Amino acid sequence: MSTIIAPSILAADFANLERDIKLIHDSKAEWVHFDVMDGLFVPNISFGFPILQAVRKHTNKFIDVHLMIVQPEKYIKEFAKQGADGISVHYEGNLHIHSLLQQIREEGVKAGLVLNPHTPISLIKDVLHLVDTLLIMSVNPGFGGQKFIPETVKRVEEAKKLCDELNPNTIIQVDGGVNVENAPLLKAAGARSLVAGSAVFKSSNPTQYIQQLLEA
Ligand code: DX5
Ligand code: ZN
Numbered sequence: 001m002s003t004i005i006a007p008s009i010l011a012a013d014f015a016n017l018e019r020d021i022k023l024i025h026d027s028k029a030e031w032v033h034f035d036v037m038d039g040l041f042v043p044n045i046s047f048g049f050p051i052l053q054a055v056r057k058h059t060n061k062f063i064d065v066h067l068m069i070v071q072p073e074k075y076i077k078e079f080a081k082q083g084a085d086g087i088s089v090h091y092e093g094n095l096h097i098h099s100l101l102q103q104i105r106e107e108g109v110k111a112g113l114v115l116n117p118h119t120p121i122s123l124i125k126d127v128l129h130l131v132d133t134l135l136i137m138s139v140n141p142g143f144g145g146q147k148f149i150p151e152t153v154k155r156v157e158e159a160k161k162l163c164d165e166l167n168p169n170t171i172i173q174v175d176g177g178v179n180v181e182n183a184p185l186l187k188a189a190g191a192r193s194l195v196a197g198s199a200v201f202k203s204s205n206p207t208q209y210i211q212q213l214l215e216a
Contacts, residue, residue, distance in 0.1 A: 001192065002214065003183075003187055003191075003192065003193065003194060003213070003214055004029075004030045004031055004171065004173075004192060004193035004194070005027075005028065005029040005030065005031070005193075005194055005196065005210050005213050005214055006029065006030075006031035006032065006033040006064050006173070006193055006194065006195045006196070007024050007027075007029050007032065007033060007195075007196060007197070007200045007201070007206070007210060008033040008034075008035055008144065008175070008195050008196065008197030008200075009021070009024075009032060009033065009034060009035075009055065009197075010033075010035045010046060010144045010197050011144045011145070011197030011198045011200065011201040011202065012201055013201070014047075014051075017051070017054060017055070018054075018058055020201070021054075021055055021058040021059055022058060022059075023206055023207060024059065024061065024210075025058065025059040025061060026207070027206075027207045027210040027211070028210055028211055028214050029061070029210045030061060030062060031061060031062040031063070031064045031086075031193065032055060032059060032061050032062070032063050032064065033064050033066060033175070033195045033197070034051075034052060034055065034063055034064060034065045034066065034084070035066050035068065035144075035197075036048055036065060036066065036067050036068060036069055036079075037068045037069070037141075037142065038068070038069035038070060040069070040070045041068045041069050041070050041090070041093060041141075042068045042141050042142035043142055044142045044143055049078060049079075049082050052065070052079065052082045052083055052084065053082055053083065055083070056082065056083030062085040062086065063083055063084050063085050063086070064084075064085065064086045064088070064112070064133070064173075064193075064195075065079050065084040065086065065087045065088065066088045066112070066114065066135065066175065066195075067079070067087060067088060067089050067090070068090065068141050068142065070093065072087075072089045072094065072100065073096075073099075073100060073103060076089075076100075076103050076104055076107060077107060080104075080107035080108065080109045081107075084109055085109055085110060086109055086110035086111070086112055086132065086133055087104045087107075087109055087110075087111065087112060088111075088112025088113065088114050088133060088135050089101075089104070089112070089113065089114065090113075090114045090115075090116065090141075091113055091114065091115050091116075091119055091123065091124065092115075092116050092119060097113065097124075097127055098126075098127050098130065101113065101127060101130040101131065102130065105130065110132035110133060111130060111131060111132050111133070112131070112132060112133035112134070112135055112173075113127065113131045113133070113134055113135065114135040114136075114137060114141075114175075115134070115135070115136055115137060115155075116137050116140065116141065117137055117138070117139070117140060117149050117151070117152070117155075121136075121155055121158045121159050121162060122158075122162070124162075125162060125166060128162065128163065128166045128167045128170060129166065129167050131167065131170050132169070132170065132171065133170070133171045133172075133173050133193065134159055134163065134170050134171070134172050134173065135173045135174075135175055135195075136152060136155050136156055136159055136172065136173070136174050136175075136191075137152075137175055137176055138152035138174050138175060138176040138177055138178065138182075139175075139176030139177050140176075141176075144197040144198050145197070145198040145202075146176060146177055147177050148176065148177030148178065148179070148182050149176070149177070150182075152174060152186070153182075153185050153186060153189050154189075156172060156174060156186055156189035156190050156191050157189045157190060159172050159190065160172060160189060160190025163190075171192045171193050172190050172191050172192050172193070173191065173192070173193035173194070173195060174186050174191045174193075174194055174195065175195035176195070177199075178194050178195060178196040178199060178213075179196065179199040179213075180199070180209070180212050180213060180216045183213050183216035184216050187216070194213060196209075196210075196213060199213075200213075
């Protein structure tokens with residue numbers, strides 16, 4: 001099974017968003033990663049609905065919405081309506097994970113669960129049957145361009161074991177500091193989807209870089 005590359009538009013040039021979406025659209029990347037930050041859940045603010053609409057207008061690829069916001073239950077319906085194909089929520093800071101995952105699925109989109117670097121993988125075992133995408137953060141969420149946390153590789157291996165046992169359909173995804181150097185390690189550990197922002201958009205040839213991530 002080939003790797004699903006999910007370029008993060010957090011690193012795109014917002015003054016040339018149409019160009020950058022088109023670049024992803026015409027590339028081998030299957031997903032577009034869309035980071036929503038509210039300045040409360042993480043110490044940074046990114047973008048929301050109007051930008052999602054703009055992205056949706058220029059691609060029919062899978063839009064993978066990563067919510068780094070408090071009270072995501074209030075906004076899931078709207079994100080689904082505005083064009084998200086998958087919505088991921090954090091394990092941390094949410095009291096009712098089971099219900100959140102159900103809520104996402106009820107909107108007819110793929111349900112994702114995200115784990116920060118400190119959260120034990122084993123905590124998710126009783127909801128894994130509801131998880132379409134398990135996102136293992138490889139940086140602390142909030143900013144693009146951070147350094148990859150090497151311990152992530154072991155965590156992906158652990159997640160892969162758990163998924164093989166409890167829900168082999170779950171797509172394991174990694175987000176933060178992903179590049180062509182760590183991509184092979186992550187794939188070997190069991191990651192099926194790789195998010196990459198800076199590495200793609202700061203490279204001299206983003207289209208080619210996406211291809212390199214795919215083949216790494
Ligand atoms: C970080 C975001 C990431 C970010 C990744 O909180 O969740 O998706 O865009 O960016 P890079 O690839 O630059 O680390
Ligand atoms: Zn993200």
